[in-house]
Amino acid sequence: MSCRAPIALLAVYLCGCSSTHLALEDKTAAQPLKDDAERYIVAGVENDDAIPIAHAGSTPRGYDSPQVYGPTLRTKQLLKGLEHDYGLREITAWPIATLHMQCAVLELRAGADRASVLAAISRDPRVRIAQPLQKFTTQVGGLPLARFPNNAHAGTTGAKRK
Numbered sequence: 001m002s003c004r005a006p007i008a009l010l011a012v013y014l015c016g017c018s019s020t021h022l023a024l025e026d027k028t029a030a031q032p033l034k035d036d037a038e039r040y041i042v043a044g045v046e047n048d049d050a051i052p053i054a055h056a057g058s059t060p061r062g063y064d065s066p067q068v069y070g071p072t073l074r075t076k077q078l079l080k081g082l083e084h085d086y087g088l089r090e091i092t093a094w095p096i097a098t099l100h101m102q103c104a105v106l107e108l109r110a111g112a113d114r115a116s117v118l119a120a121i122s123r124d125p126r127v128r129i130a131q132p133l134q135k136f137t138t139q140v141g142g143l144p145l146a147r148f149p150n151n152a153h154a155g156t157t158g159a160k161r162k
Contacts, residue, residue: 039108040091040133041118043082045126047075047095047102070095075102078126082106085124086117101128 071079071093079102083090086106093104108114114132122130137144 037133037135038114041088041106041108041114041121042103042129042131042133043106043121043127044096044099044101044103044129045075045078045082046100046128047071048100071102079104082121082124082126086121087112088117103129105133 079090079093082088083106087109088106089109091105091107093102095102108117118130118132121127
């Protein structure tokens with residue numbers, strides 16, 4: 001009986017090591033923006049998978065692949081490098097698969113000038129696109145949609161439906 005416990009632990013450990021499933025960071029629960037949009041920029045970097053070795057007649061990713069599309073290790077390193085070099089902090093990020101890109105909302109450090117950081121980061125060869133974070137509001141008839149909490153249909157008068 002006493003030999004089975006270490007063997008079972010070893011088996012569990014080896015199974016965990018042999019797994020090909022990639023654990024991805026969950027960035028879907030984005031941190032709330034602390035300040036106004038002036039404290040943030042949006043940047044996009046390359047997010048291209050390494051060329052996969054495919055079997056004859058299969059798709060490049062394969063049908064049995066447990067991997068979920070997300071940032072590659074190189075992409076994570078690019079974003080961490082940008083954070084370090086420009087004094088930024090990632091708030092949230094998401095992939096754009098068709099463009100082979102990872103976009104991120106990055107918070108400026110206190111006292112940083114957004115225009116200067118944007119000018120510098122736009123020239124950085126690691127960055128495909130950089131822009132200020134834009135703030136939008138949805139309006140109905142010239143009034144913010146928030147004034148119509150019981151109306152789920154844009155373009156209507158805001159009166160409650162029966």
